[in-house]
Amino acid sequence: MFEWLKKLRQKARDFVLPEREERTARNTAKVNLKPYTPEPKVFLGQVAYLHLSYFEILTAQLKVSPNTAYKAELSEAASKSFEQYRALARKLAGLGFEATDAMDPFTERIQTFHSNTTGIDWYEAILKIYLVSGLLDDFYTRLAVGLPLELREGVEKALSDHTFERFAKRALVEAMADDPQLQSRLALWGRRLMGDVLLELRGAFDNRKLAGIPKGKSLTSAEEREVNLSSYSKLEPLVTELIAAHSLRMDALGLAA
Numbered sequence: 316m317f318e319w320l321k322k323l324r325q326k327a328r329d330f331v332l333p334e335r336e337e338r339t340a341r342n343t344a345k346v347n348l349k350p351y352t353p354e355p356k357v358f359l360g361q362v363a364y365l366h367l368s369y370f371e372i373l374t375a376q377l378k379v380s381p382n383t384a385y386k387a388e389l390s391e392a393a394s395k396s397f398e399q400y401r402a403l404a405r406k407l408a409g410l411g412f413e414a415t416d417a418m419d420p421f422t423e424r425i426q427t428f429h430s431n432t433t434g435i436d437w438y439e440a441i442l443k444i445y446l447v448s449g450l451l452d453d454f455y456t457r458l459a460v461g462l463p464l465e466l467r468e469g470v471e472k473a474l475s476d477h478t479f480e481r482f483a484k485r486a487l488v489e490a491m492a493d494d495p496q497l498q499s500r501l502a503l504w505g506r507r508l509m510g511d512v513l514l515e516l517r518g519a520f521d522n523r524k525l526a527g528i529p530k531g532k533s534l535t536s537a538e539e540r541e542v543n544l545s546s547y548s549k550l551e552p553l554v555t556e557l558i559a560a561h562s563l564r565m566d567a568l569g570l571a572a
Contacts, residue, residue, distance in 0.1 A: 346553040351520060352461025355410055360417030361519060362455050362470070363403040364425055367418070369444055370396040372429065373479070379437050385486055389441075392479035396448075402473040406466060428515045432508055438490055438497060439504050442568075445483035446505055449564050450512050450557055457553065458519065487568050502570040509561055513554060522546040 352358060373393035380386035404414035432447070434440040452474045459467045491498040523530055525546035534542065565571065 364418040366400040
């Protein structure tokens with residue numbers, strides 16, 4: 316798995332990200348995600364809980380914000396994350412589902428992900444949400460291709476707010492300008508996050524479905540490994556593009572990916 320990630324990072328190094336319209340079309344041609352889009356309840360449950368978890372993390376950072384100005388701006392950004400969650404929860408309600416019921420199957424996985432990627436201070440927490448939310452929002456926007464058109468457009472709209480991204484970029488660049496050692500630390504932290512985020516991304520897929528294996532078929536350990544490798548291979552072009560987008564987000568902060 317980690318050798319696979321290493322190869323993908325090497326391939327992504329010289330990748331230049333095109334405009335959104337071209338990017339979406341090209342990615343669809345390389346990896347047809349439509350057959351792998353989860354049913355609406357499953358899809359929305361995951362994305363809704365992710366945004367609720369972002370809100371929880373950002374509000375926890377308010378009390379340790381470096382200054383009052385950042386605290387005020389972070390409060391506004393956190394409220395936008397909650398609005399994104401509410402928009403997705405309303406989509407679930409419109410389909411006849413309780414948001415909590417739809418989110419419950421994914422809470423343990425997502426909480427474990429956050430527990431494994433807890434930063435040591437405010438700056439690492441802000442960088443984490445900047446990178447994680449950017450990459451996963453990109454991913455779920457692409458994965459939404461298999462949803463009914465109206466629902467897909469609603470998801471795209473809900474994930475299109477960039478209030479936190481703008482705040483995080485400015486606050487982190489300002490902080491690193493005052494503390495060169497912080498820049499080195501955040502560069503290491505950002506690189507470490509990439510692998511964890513890709514593992515979280517894998518959790519959104521059914522490996523057997525990706526590999527074309529019936530869900531109830533009994534497999535040996537060796538066959539299960541082959542299924543995993545097959546699914547990773549199918550996702551490789553998409554993951555390469557997401558890694559490239561991660562690198563551009565790091566570059567925007569002056570950090571080496």
